[in-house]
Amino acid sequence: MSVLITGTVALDTITSPVGKCHQALGGSASYASVSASFFTPVNLVATVGKDFPKAHIQLFKRKGIDTQGLTIKKGKTFHWEGEYGWDFSDARTLATHINVLSQFNTTLPKDYTKSKYVFLANIDPQMQATVLKQVSSPRFVICDTMNYWISNARKHLVRLLKKIDMSLLNESEARQLSGQTNIMKAAKALLKLGPKILVIKKGEHGAIMFTNNRVICVPGFLLEDISDPTGAGDTFGGALVGYLASRSGNNLANLKSAVVYGKIMATFAVEDFSLRRLISLRKSDISKRFNEFRKFSCF
Ligand code: AMP
Numbered sequence: 001m002s003v004l005i006t007g008t009v010a011l012d013t014i015t016s017p018v019g020k021c022h023q024a025l026g027g028s029a030s031y032a033s034v035s036a037s038f039f040t041p042v043n044l045v046a047t048v049g050k051d052f053p054k055a056h057i058q059l060f061k062r063k064g065i066d067t068q069g070l071t072i073k074k075g076k077t078f079h080w081e082g083e084y085g086w087d088f089s090d091a092r093t094l095a096t097h098i099n100v101l102s103q104f105n106t107t108l109p110k111d112y113t114k115s116k117y118v119f120l121a122n123i124d125p126q127m128q129a130t131v132l133k134q135v136s137s138p139r140f141v142i143c144d145t146m147n148y149w150i151s152n153a154r155k156h157l158v159r160l161l162k163k164i165d166m167s168l169l170n171e172s173e174a175r176q177l178s179g180q181t182n183i184m185k186a187a188k189a190l191l192k193l194g195p196k197i198l199v200i201k202k203g204e205h206g207a208i209m210f211t212n213n214r215v216i217c218v219p220g221f222l223l224e225d226i227s228d229p230t231g232a233g234d235t236f237g238g239a240l241v242g243y244l245a246s247r248s249g250n251n252l253a254n255l256k257s258a259v260v261y262g263k264i265m266a267t268f269a270v271e272d273f274s275l276r277r278l279i280s281l282r283k284s285d286i287s288k289r290f291n292e293f294r295k296f297s298c299f
Contacts, residue, residue: 007121031231036242
């Protein structure tokens with residue numbers, strides 16, 4: 001079953017302690033779509049400018065991503081500049097150029113309105129809501145966001161959370177949105193805002209999935225070499241929704257496996273700049289890492 005993914009399709013300029021990339025393919029929806037495409041067909045909804053390289057659109061198509069929902073507007077593509085220090089933790093944003101995103105008011109292609117699995121990757125919550133509103137009867141909706149939107153669009157974000165099934169946040173976002181410092185208390189407060197399931201992403205240390213009566217911890221997979229952590233969270237979300245759609249069922253066993261596949265895909269994303277590693281990835285690489293992950297996390 002195909003998934004609908006919306007978010008940013010961007011050109012990123014990134015500096016990390018091991019290198020730099022300039023105006024490279026990025027954006028929450030790019031990472032999420034390429035990641036999900038390893039599990040299921042993807043319908044991508046996003047807006048880019050006329051400067052967006054055709055080669056990137058060809059790449060999406062090669063990965064089985066439908067680009068009917070990718071609108072090209074007059075103007076420049078969303079551009080983000082960020083840098084990381086040696087601990088590769090939170091990115092420092094150097095510049096955000098919204099550019100054509102100020103014109104995002106997409107009408108979904110008719111087929112997409114019947115989507116059952118939807119991933120609202122990180123973008124303005126009002127834009128996420130505009131897309132979701134057009135989907136007639138979604139079965140499972142996942143929503144990601146970031147500190148910027150929690151600070152600047154809280155009211156819209158809180159309204160959106162009432163309409164979704166799963167919320168993805170990192171630890172600091174969970175604390176910021178809930179107003180609680182203790183992570184258990186934060187999770188309880190966030191579940192009261194609407195989502196039935198909350199996943200708190202803990203970077204290289206794993207993820208915790210909370211429902212009203214369960215807490216499930218998934219460990220991280222430690223890598224020796226990281227180049228660029230950009231897009232790890234989006235890659236995680238893309239694999240999660242893609243896996244669930246491929247299974248057509250949201251039972252606990254599928255949800256747990258989906259989080260594990262999310263973590264595994266994120267470990268690939270950070271091995272190189274931009275989407276380079278995801279582009280060269282083969283399905284056999286994923287199964288190999290899944291088996292290694294199973295071995296060290298089993299007790
Ligand atoms: P992540 O590392 O998972 O937080 O996502 C990084 C991606 O998000 C980059 O490729 C950026 O182009 C994109 N991005 C940066 N700022 C924003 C924003 N305010 N809203 C949506 N996407 C953003």
